[in-house]
Amino acid sequence: MNSNSAVVEENVDEGSSQKPPSTSSVTSPTQPGIYNPNLSDRENYQIFLEAYKEEIAKEKERLIQEDLYYYQTTLQRLASYKGLNYFLKAGELELTNQAELSKEEYTSYPAYMLFEGFIQNVYPQEIKENPRFYQIAPDAYVQDYPDVLYIGFEDEFLKPRIAEWQEDKEVANHALYQIAAYLAGLMASFIYLLIVWGRNSRHDQEVHLNTLDRLYNDFNILFCLGLISSWFILGFNFYQMQNAALIYPMTLAIATLGLILVLSLVKHIKNKTLLKHTLVYTIFHKLFSGIKAIYDSGSLGVKVAVLVIGYPLCIAITFFMFPITIGVAIWLSFKKVKEFKAIKEGVRRVKDGDLATMINIKGKGEFAQLAGDINSITDGLNKAVENEIKSERLKTELITNVSHDIRTPLTSIITYVDLLKTEEDPEKIKDYVEVLEQKSQRLKVLTDDLFEAAKASSGDIPVTFERIDIVSLLTQGLGEVDEKIQERGLDFKFNYPRERMWVKADGRLLWRAIENLLSNIFKYALAGSRVYIDLEDAGPGIRLTIKNISAYELNISSTELMERFKRGDESRSSQGSGLGLSIVTSLIEIQKGSFTIEVDGDLFKAMIFLYKDDSKETPLSPQ
Template sequence: MDIKLKKYSHSVITKIIVFIIAILCFTGILRAFVEVEILNDGEFGSVVEGDYLESRAYVLENEALIGDLTRILGEYKNEEHILSGKTISQDEWRSVEENLYSEFRNQSRSYSPELSEEENFKKFKEEYADTLSQENDQLIREDLREFHLLLQNIEDSDLMFFASDGTNVFKNSTKTEKEQFENYPSYMLFEGYKRVFYPKETEENEHLHLITEQMDELDTGNTVVYVAFPEELLDLKTEEWQENKAIAGKNAYQVFVFLAGFILSFFYLVLIIGRKSFKDQELHLHPADKLYNDIKIVLCTMLIVFWVALVDDVFENIEKMIIPITIPFAALGLVLILSLVKHFKNRTLFKHTLIFTLIHNLVKFIGDVYQSGSTGVKTVLLVIGYPIVIALTFFMFPVTIGLAAWFAFKKIKTFNSIQSGVERIKEGNLHHRIEAGEKGEFSRLAANINSITDGLKKAVDNELKSERLKTELITNVSHDIRNPLTSIITYVDLLKDEKDPSKAKDYIEVLDQKSKRLKILAEDLFEATKASSGNIPVHFEKIDVVSLITQGLGEVNDKVELLDLDIKLSYPREKVYITADGKLLWRSIENLLSNIFKYALKSSRVYISIEELGSEILLTFKNISASELNISADELMERFKRGDESRSSQGSGLGLSIAKSLIEIQKGKFNIQIDGDLFKALIYLPKHIPGNE
């Protein structure tokens, strides 16, 4: 049996047959990829997609048009807007000025190191006024060119669309109303922050974020974007997608089969190559294996380049030519690779290279002559050999000198740039960035200096913010405490002289209210300080967040009914567990609900949603404010800030700050967002992992 196995397993015929199988399988893999990815403009991912409306192809069809529309509405708007220079960003213009200023500093005689940077920059602006104007015009022309290219792209689209930012309108039909687009079999409607996708299958499309991310970059104030598929186009695209899916499914199966065949055959060839049997310890090399390994690697690289070039030349007939082109290239490439495998087995992969052979022979020759010769021979060898080495490398002397000079000049220029940047930073320009190329020590030095600058700028900003917050804290605390304290003093004085028991009773009630108000302010201030310092003990446990919120809403149902609020709670069907402190979490949620009860518009809807985001759980609270929110989200998060600037409400302005601190000590994140009168609070908490109790 062993003799038969030896006879067939390592025979030349077996090797040839397996070699042919490997070549055919490799060619089959390439042919399948070409047929799907190039000839049919598809992708293998369509195999697992259930419907065209849930496919990547559907999203890409819409994304191309919506991407162009968002760029036009958000960046270019119209020709007048572009010609006014408003599309040129500050960073873009700053880069132009810095490049020209660097040229001015290195070449202009007007630049004087004795003057300050501001004075030199003023001279630069005067001397380079025409150049700066030309650069500005060039940037405008480039934006105009891009604007018209985008207009041409949307005009060529087969989709129906209407887009407007309240001033500029772009459309390819007479239909401008939402109701008109809703008559199409498939559409996407974007109005402000509202988004409608039809039919419902499109909402399940996992690639839909490619479109929504682009819309998120737009100012949603007055923006309207309607995109729809006419019925004929939808039928055509669906038919094309189904055809491509069928082709992709067939070829995916072929790729799997061919890949398995290639791996098995290639592994078998690697196993038996160079051996006459499984027990054979000697590696047998053929005359073709004498070719140096580094030359083989170069040949393999050239084969890949030539194959790509030939495929590109016959691109129009690639379906017919891919097999006859690939087979000879794959066969020759596999022969070279198997030869390299032989040398790897023989441990001569590096030793059998042309470079190693030349260096080894040269060193060996010189060593042999030097070691075997007498003192006279060694002297002659040094006297003759040194001039020979100089003569052999003399032709490179101008090149090496030029390269050395260029390298030195480049390094000196980079060093001067860093030195100049450090001077500007030292003078107080913390916004200056030092550019020193992409690699090298100077680049790392510039990056470190920029990091220090960023740290200084952040520290300065934090210090300024801290000083401002301290001032506001003192002002707001004084204001909030003074009011009830003044009332208490006033009514105590009145109570001293009041003889009427009924009036005295009223004064006492006022005193009771004001003292309780003062107590609430003191407790909130104490709790805020304690929460921000992290001195509150935290007991982590497994919490059913849906049950927690449901029970909590039941406790505050009286306030909900009093304000006629409609609570909309949405959550996953399955149980959702988090790791947190139940008491601290409810205190945070209670603060948010209290904030909603104080500032929400009466008889409005309040949305509370619970979502799973991988390893996190997101809790979102949304409500419409009764008063105008003319304040940023960052300002609203500061202590003693209220939704009403008049400070007429009963809140201390510490609710959101306390909620944020309590969430953070539970290893969560707390953010708020403001969109017009829409107030949104987001709480991210770690999802409970079984086994971590």
């Protein structure tokens, strides 16, 4: 609050200093003998006016005199102010101490308040910050407020009050700083006590408990609440008995005792025994620990006996809170029934063939163990069914795909052998022999792929880990297949961050895996397209990425494409066996790496991850 807004507050306070004359009330019109229930309200009212005519006249006179008293007192108080000018108009009534002043002249004062209806013109605006300003300003809920009210404050009125306000402000600020300093010191001291309390030195990590700390914490909290209640009760009584001086020593005594009790709780918080060192916890912990020890160590029959005998004993011991004990028993009963129903429903679903059902029961009880065993059986059964289904599917695919791939060249061989038996033209015989050679080679490749896939998936391949320079391996390998690259018109782009990148792998198996990927590219890549081979650091390993555009539409997911006998060419008109990617997966995994593929439209991406070899040993030449 500033000095200008103090003007409003003073006027309101001083306006309440005078007392009006004592008041009296007119006798109620419902006195016995006056009110006649057989007459109307208007008739009863006229009877009342006649009966109490003199009393009503006296009451009117008293009210008039009371209003005149307030009016004269207010005029005298306004006249006592020097430098305060005002103009008030309410209907025909006008009241002012400066009749010659206009509205514009009021605005020339250092401070003024002009009200015309609900229009306010106040200067300075800080006056509105005083909460008592709105006791003077027009209010929509006050019907008899004057139409016009001008108030102007001259320097003669403002200066002494501003000086007084500034003095009070300095005193208040000084007191506020003192209180803030006291509170800061008190808070710093309290925080210091919280830190060091219970320890003998700054480096002492052990919490030392004394005799007072043996008091149970729940009793300690009750004593603290009792001290707070006592302070309020005693303080109110001392104030009522006009013995306010006793409040200070009483506050000091209660605060000291309360601080000691609170610091005892702080010790237990540091010692992590706030809950454990309570009487309620101690009783229940010992009771349930004993029951649990017997319950856990016995068979199911012993557990039932413990429950049958222990529950009545528990009720007898805790008779003072038997509603809680009964409530806990009801809750446990419903919990066990719910667990039993969950197991029953889960077994029914498994029986009906829903092997994905899992019975979720928390805890370590008998029902939880039973549910866990059932879940294990269900999980094992589910895996067995999945493996059997997968095995049957693979068998079917093996019979279908391999028989197709074998039958095609075998049929050609039989056909051309029959032709050779009757053919006498040497040129045709030569052509037939070339076809027989091609088909025989095709059978050999298919047979080799089958054996290699079987060996790779079984892990029955010896692995010799070496320090391999994968950049050199790829450069050398691409040189060996350059003729096939030229035949397909492919443009290989090989990108690597540095000349030498070492991996820990078997050079022979790694090249067989890469060779399988290159073979897939030669079979399925779009002729004349680009093939990108990228090497990059991938944290603890190196990632090899091979990307190409497929000549066939890849209407198959990457997961299916990784399975055996799956081919991107669903018509199976190409020379592939559908085993290449499966072989690559097995070969990379036995080298502790990983192999993944991605299909995005016609873009095929194969990624091999192998761990780095940062050792300084002399590397072996890649095979």
